[in-house]
Amino acid sequence: MRLLHTSDWHLGQSLHGQERDFEHASFLRWLLKQLAQRQPDVLLVAGDIFDTVNPPVKAQERLYNFIVSAHEQQPHLTIVMIAGNHDSGSRIELPGTLMKRLRAHALGRVMWLEDGRLDSERLLLPLPDASGQIRGWCLALPFLRPAEVTGAVLGEDYLQGIGKVHELLIAAANAKRTTGQALIAVSHAHMAGGSVSMESERSLVIGSAEALPASLFDDTITYVALGHLHKPQKVNGEERIRYSGSPIPLSFSEIDYPHQILDIHCDGEQLVSVEPVLIPRAVDLLRIGPAPLATVLERIAELAPVDLLADLLAHPWLEVRVVLDEPQPDLRQQVETALQGKAVRLVRIAAEYAGRRGVDDDEQTELIELDQLTPQELFSRAWLDSYGSEVDAQTLDDFAQLLQEVQMEGEQP
Numbered sequence: 132m133r134l135l136h137t138s139d140w141h142l143g144q145s146l147h148g149q150e151r152d153f154e155h156a157s158f159l160r161w162l163l164k165q166l167a168q169r170q171p172d173v174l175l176v177a178g179d180i181f182d183t184v185n186p187p188v189k190a191q192e193r194l195y196n197f198i199v200s201a202h203e204q205q206p207h208l209t210i211v212m213i214a215g216n217h218d219s220g221s222r223i224e225l226p227g228t229l230m231k232r233l234r235a236h237a238l239g240r241v242m243w244l245e246d247g248r249l250d251s252e253r254l255l256l257p258l259p260d261a262s263g264q265i266r267g268w269c270l271a272l273p274f275l276r277p278a279e280v281t282g283a284v285l286g287e288d289y290l291q292g293i294g295k296v297h298e299l300l301i302a303a304a305n306a307k308r309t310t311g312q313a314l315i316a317v318s319h320a321h322m323a324g325g326s327v328s329m330e331s332e333r334s335l336v337i338g339s340a341e342a343l344p345a346s347l348f349d350d351t352i353t354y355v356a357l358g359h360l361h362k363p364q365k366v367n368g369e370e371r372i373r374y375s376g377s378p379i380p381l382s383f384s385e386i387d388y389p390h391q392i393l394d395i396h397c398d399g400e401q402l403v404s405v406e407p408v409l410i411p412r413a414v415d416l417l418r419i420g421p422a423p424l425a426t427v428l429e430r431i432a433e434l435a436p437v438d439l440l441a442d443l444l445a446h447p448w449l450e451v452r453v454v455l456d457e458p459q460p461d462l463r464q465q466v467e468t469a470l471q472g473k474a475v476r477l478v479r480i481a482a483e484y485a486g487r488r489g490v491d492d493d494e495q496t497e498l499i500e501l502d503q504l505t506p507q508e509l510f511s512r513a514w515l516d517s518y519g520s521e522v523d524a525q526t527l528d529d530f531a532q533l534l535q536e537v538q539m540e541g542e543q544p
Contacts, residue, residue, distance in 0.1 A: 132258065132266035132313060135165065136393040138177035138358030139377035141217065143190030145182075146448055147478040151379065152189055153444040157413035158378045159197045162392070165408065167204055169394060172260045174201070174208060177358030177375065178215025178274060178319030180223060195226070202233040207261040213273040214239035215319040215358055220273055238271040241279045241296060249296060251303035258315065267313035267353070267397065270304050272297070274319040274359075290343070293320075297347040305351055311399040313353040321359055322366045345372055353402050354395055362388050363407065371402050378410050383450045383479075386416045414445055417475060420452030421483050424465070427453050431469040438474060449475040454483050 142155055166174065181190055201208055212235070214220040220239025227237055242250040258267040280292030304314050323342040345366045348355045355372040362385070363376035375393045380386055390410045396403040419430045431451075451466055459465070459482070466480055510530050514522040522530075 132173070132260060132397045133169065133171040134173040134175055134258075134315065134354070134356075134395040134397070135169065135171045136175045136177065136317075136354075136356040136373070136375045136395060137162070137378060138175075138319070138356070138375050139179045139215070139361055139381070140176070140194075141179055141182040141377065141381055142193050143182045143186040144381060146382075149448065149476070149478050151414075152193070154379045154413045155190075155193055158410060159193060161410060162378075163197070163200055163204060165392065166201055166208065170205070170261075171394070172207070172209065172266065173258050173269070173315070174210045175269075175315070175317045175356045176210070176212040177317050177356050178213050179217045179358055180212055180215065181218050183217060184219035184222065186222075198230065198233055198235050202235070206234075207259075207263075208234060209256075209258055210235040211256055211269050211271060211317055212237045213271050213317055213319055213358070216274045218274070220276075236271070239273050241273065241275060249299040249303070251300050254300055255304055255307060258313075265312060267315050268304050268308050270300050270314060270316040270352070272300065272316060272318040272320070293343060294347060301349060301351065313397045313400050313402075314351055315354050315356065315397075316348055316352050317356040317358075319358040322357065322372070324367055345369060348372060353397055353400055354405075356393075356395075361385055363391050363393075370405060373405065379412070379414075380416050383416055383418050386418060415447035416450070417447045418450045418452065421454050421481075422452070424453050424455065424459065424462070427451060428465065428469050431466070431473065434470075434473040434475055436472055436474060441474070447475050449477050450479045450481070451477065452481045452483060454485050456485055 140155065140158075144151055144155075180194060198210060201210065210233075212223065214223050214237075218239065222239070223237045224239040230237055236256050238254060242253065244250050254271045256269040256271060257265045258269055260266050275293050275296060277289050277292075280296055281289060301314075308314060321342045323344050353371065355366075357366070357372065357374045360374045361377040361381055362374070364374050366372040366374070373393060376388060376390060377385070378390055378392070380388060380390065389407070390412065391407045392410065394404075394406040394408055396406075420427050422430070437446075449470075453459075453462060453466075455462075462482060463480055467477065470477055507527065507530065511522050511527070514520075514526070
């Protein structure tokens, strides 16, 4: 059995107010070519399909046109998608009846039967090859929200509830499969030890709860296709537990990420190989600075001029970071004037103020912009400013729970 693993498409995402449909369209065209060339049995999309719970119409059109094109190109391809923390679970499940006719499955929610048992049947999907023979089973684990894994049956501990869901689903999968069938888990979660992109990944850790341990996936699982972290990586060095990463850089902190999909080969229950396939970048992200204004202007002067024959939508996005000794009221004007005729698209100017050393102070201080701080950091700073003491762990937990509830508003389509 052959599978392609991808995740974190974030269709509909904007970069500091600039839409990125050109980049997403370029990626999806490339992915269709990879499907045609590699002829996998299964395509796994491990969550954060959309960037928001209420994605723009164009983003939804991109997704469903891709699914139709993939099915027309390869009628025997099975597509499995799960909801991430950015997605509305109910929204991606809404067209499920139609998508099944295209051999596409979208799982957004964990549900429980009236007797309190996990509805594992809806989360276990057969994975047939081109001949129709079932080569494995997919354990679909969408982002698990607290309301789905806590309560009268599972108790109020979020991590324990997540552990129980994994235990029940893996047990159900082992009971269903026959000898020689692989178990493939697809999950959207923050696993312990994973490298995080702070500028573009919304925290999944609720309060002071820790990230999830890789031990949730025991040795009966052939491969674990993860989503959420945008940097491609193995979990604890395990070949079989991986993040594919995002297909495009979703923030300037991801400039150096090797964006990729993963080509997975299984022979029966055994994982044979995992091959990274690098995704060509349709639009580069460039960052100048942080540096003094004179240096920044010199580097801007070195940028390539506009090529009138080139596609303007392929011009790189540019972030400029200027270190100042004092305010420069005409900073934006100076930067924009210098950029005239250059083949870049400016999306952000950030001013950082160099710290001034005091008699007993060896540290430098700088202006920290609001968009560089997480909600938890902002809350902690506000608490310290108001009460003169550090916020306690229980209050941070309560704030994190409230934040999670606010982020879930608008979940219903």
